[in-house]
Amino acid sequence: MVAASALRITPPAGPLNGQIELPGSKSITNRALLLAALSDGESHLTGALKSDDTLYMAAALRLMGVSVEEPSDTSFVVKGNGTFAAPSEPLFLGNAGTAVRFLTAAAPYVNGPVILDGNAHMQKRPIAPLIAALSSLGVTISAPTGCPPVTVQGTGHLSGGQVTIDAGLSSQYISAILMAAGRADAPTDVVLEGSSLDARGYVDLTVAAMKAFGGMVEQREEMSWHVTPSPYRATGFRIEPDASAATYLWAAAALTGGKIDVGLAPESFSQPDAKAFGMIALFPHMPAEIDGSQMQDAVPTLAVLAAFNATPVRFVGIRNLRVKECDRISAVSTELNRIRAGLAREEADDLIVNGDPSLTGQLLPARIETYSDHRIAMAFALAGLKIDGITILDPACVGKTYPGYWEALESLGVLLVSE
Numbered sequence: 001m002v003a004a005s006a007l008r009i010t011p012p013a014g015p016l017n018g019q020i021e022l023p024g025s026k027s028i029t030n031r032a033l034l035l036a037a038l039s040d041g042e043s044h045l046t047g048a049l050k051s052d053d054t055l056y057m058a059a060a061l062r063l064m065g066v067s068v069e070e071p072s073d074t075s076f077v078v079k080g081n082g083t084f085a086a087p088s089e090p091l092f093l094g095n096a097g098t099a100v101r102f103l104t105a106a107a108p109y110v111n112g113p114v115i116l117d118g119n120a121h122m123q124k125r126p127i128a129p130l131i132a133a134l135s136s137l138g139v140t141i142s143a144p145t146g147c148p149p150v151t152v153q154g155t156g157h158l159s160g161g162q163v164t165i166d167a168g169l170s171s172q173y174i175s176a177i178l179m180a181a182g183r184a185d186a187p188t189d190v191v192l193e194g195s196s197l198d199a200r201g202y203v204d205l206t207v208a209a210m211k212a213f214g215g216m217v218e219q220r221e222e223m224s225w226h227v228t229p230s231p232y233r234a235t236g237f238r239i240e241p242d243a244s245a246a247t248y249l250w251a252a253a254a255l256t257g258g259k260i261d262v263g264l265a266p267e268s269f270s271q272p273d274a275k276a277f278g279m280i281a282l283f284p285h286m287p288a289e290i291d292g293s294q295m296q297d298a299v300p301t302l303a304v305l306a307a308f309n310a311t312p313v314r315f316v317g318i319r320n321l322r323v324k325e326c327d328r329i330s331a332v333s334t335e336l337n338r339i340r341a342g343l344a345r346e347e348a349d350d351l352i353v354n355g356d357p358s359l360t361g362q363l364l365p366a367r368i369e370t371y372s373d374h375r376i377a378m379a380f381a382l383a384g385l386k387i388d389g390i391t392i393l394d395p396a397c398v399g400k401t402y403p404g405y406w407e408a409l410e411s412l413g414v415l416l417v418s419e
């Protein structure tokens with residue numbers, strides 16, 4: 001079914017009820033793969049996500065001489081020895097932000113040249129602040145366009161020291177440096193420029209994953225972290241289910257008045273997007289303003305849900321959504337307006353959704369453009385649970401993080417027709 005060029009969704013007649021086994025967390029899987037590769041010994045990762053983003057990461061590590069085996073659909077066995085071989089070809093990482101950013105900071109451990117590249121979308125996603133930070137640590141590195149491709153001349157070492165980084169565009173720059181710094185020659189102080197950090201919860205995930213592999217890292221102040229080098233230790237590591245994936249199912253249940261068990265209570269996730277549950281639970285009385293800065297990947301889910309809310313919702317703190325897989329502020333606004341003109345608008349970097357519960361049950365034919373962005377496809381499928389006529393173009397793009405998404409909806413009784 002995912003080979004179809006479009007999927008038409010039929011609104012279910014009643015509430016969606018059932019149980020769904022979520023895929024593993026993308027963020028945690030890609031952290032664990034890198035940390036296992038930087039460890040000496042054999043790590044067993046279970047509950048892992050197998051999707052475009054994690055398979056690009058695994059393939060890149062193999063090209064750098066790391067043994068990465070896949071004994072099952074949800075596990076990886078990684079044998080690292082703490083060094084990376086020079087890859088014989090450029091590392092192609094699709095549109096996986098985590099893989100590109102994390103491997104860029106780890107590339108100095110290669111003894112030789114490394115080129116990190118991605119698809120056309122990735123070649124528009126900024127990486128200059130990470131390049132500047134690594135240069136200041138003495139790494140020979142360049143990315144002439146400010147986006148991938150990135151070329152690193154590795155020496156097998158990272159010096160450590162003090163590094164200041166502008167993480168205004170992505171928290172992944174900090175996570176990348178912290179993980180790499182665990183193996184540096186000297187302690188590293190990572191200091192953030194500015195006074196606030198969007199997506200801070202992802203840095204907390206990084207710190208937790210480093211500690212699980214024996215890393216020594218502490219947050220010293222609001223805006224600084226200290227890493228003491230110590231060899232990462234291979235370990236058995238269980239990856240938690242993906243919280244961003246859970247948001248679609250929580251929203252599907254809220255929209256249809258059903259109950260979907262995703263196997264884990266919202267408060268049990270350590271990933272930032274689980275916070276979105278608090279907003280979903282308020283539907284159809286979501287607040288007039290939602291700050292998306294600490295649950296960024298859940299904003300498309302919340303925005304589509306907001307289209308059916310009793311009152312309008314303004315999303316603030318979402319500037320970074322412009323540099324994700326696509327410009328998500330513009331994509332969500334454009335596609336909501338495709339369903340019905342006036343349903344959403346952009347105001348500077350805010351998104352305003354003019355919730356209208358009377359959309360429910362209407363026939364509003366709309367072919368939703370998904371911009372190769374898994375989250376646009378998954379979020380707009382939710383509109384198809386309430387409105388007749390919603391067709392999702394390029395449905396296979398969900399393979400970036402949730403290849404089983406359409407099957408999950410079908411297992412809940414949603415009728416999908418391929419076109």
Ligand SMILES: O=C(O)C1=C[C@@H](OP(=O)(O)O)[C@@H](O)[C@H](O)C1
Binds near residue numbers: 026
């Ligand atoms: O560190 C991570 O795993 C992630 C951090 C966030 O990105 P930014 O830090 O670029 O906002 C998030 O959007 C992305 O899906 C995963």
Ligand SMILES: C=C(OP(=O)(O)O)C(=O)O
Binds near residue numbers: 095325375401
């Ligand atoms: C922004 C995302 O991904 P990444 O930055 O890891 O490519 C996402 O999964 O929504």
